[in-house]
Amino acid sequence: MYRVILRVAKMILGMLGKYEVKNKHLLPVEGGYIVTCSHKGWLDVVILAVCLPRPIHFMAKQELFENKLLSSFLRKLNAFPVNRENPSPSSIKIPIKLLKNGEVVGIFPGGTRTTENVALKRGAVTIANLAKVPVVPAVYDGPSSIPELLKWRKATITFGEPFYVATKTKEELASYTLLLSNKMNGL
Numbered sequence: 475m476y477r478v479i480l481r482v483a484k485m486i487l488g489m490l491g492k493y494e495v496k497n498k499h500l501l502p503v504e505g506g507y508i509v510t511c512s513h514k515g516w517l518d519v520v521i522l523a524v525c526l527p528r529p530i531h532f533m534a535k536q537e538l539f540e541n542k543l544l545s546s547f548l549r550k551l552n553a554f555p556v557n558r559e560n561p562s563p564s565s566i567k568i569p570i571k572l573l574k575n576g577e578v579v580g581i582f583p584g585g586t587r588t589t590e591n592v593a594l595k596r597g598a599v600t601i602a603n604l605a606k607v608p609v610v611p612a613v614y615d616g617p618s619s620i621p622e623l624l625k626w627r628k629a630t631i632t633f634g635e636p637f638y639v640a641t642k643t644k645e646e647l648a649s650y651t652l653l654l655s656n657k658m659n660g661l
Contacts, residue, residue: 475551476550480523480524483520487629490624491628492627493525494631495632495633497632498525498633500610500633501527502610504576505607506573506575507610507636508569508578508579508598508602508607508609509526509581509612510582510583510598510609510611511580511614512658514616517616517618519532521614521629522631523580529577530579531578532551532554532579532580533553533579533582533597534548534554534555539555561597566600566604569581569601570601581598583597583651594654594658596647596648602639603647607638608636611635611657612658613658615629616628616630617629634657634658
């Protein structure tokens with residue numbers, strides 16, 4: 475189902491000429507990696523998936539999986555639940571397994587949808603460190619809803635230079651989280 479939905483989204487967005495991608499050449503060609511992105515609404519999730527050359531697996535808040543029908547749909551779209559208030563070991567195990575299998579994992583390090591800059595959580599750098607994969611910072615600029623998109627507002631995904639996390643302490647993880655924040659703010 476992921477590929478079908480992705481094709482439909484690409485076709486619709488392509489016909490509307492409503493999105494562009496910058497620095498796509500910076501994306502790793504093979505192997506797993508984490509894409510971190512700003513998060514304004516559900517539309518940026520779709521546009522980020524459209525802009526990537528490979529399927530992406532998204533961390534999504536656990537509350538979205540409470541409805542069985544919605545949960546089934548989200549899982550078919552490569553999403554997996556994360557309890558943001560009380561993260562369990564699976565919050566790390568699932569993405570690490572995906573990354574070690576060469577998959578792409580999408581994380582919104584701000585932890586929630588917002589139009590303002592928020593302090594990033596350290597989950598993305600922690601997972602990257604444990605999985606030994608690069609982090610690709612990305613920024614979404616554009617509408618947060620379909621009506622805004624239809625008002626001829628173009629959406630842009632800008633990718634930054636990938637970087638690796640290599641640390642053993644919480645203090646260094648905090649430094650990498652700040653580095654990620656600076657990279658995302660600089661795009």
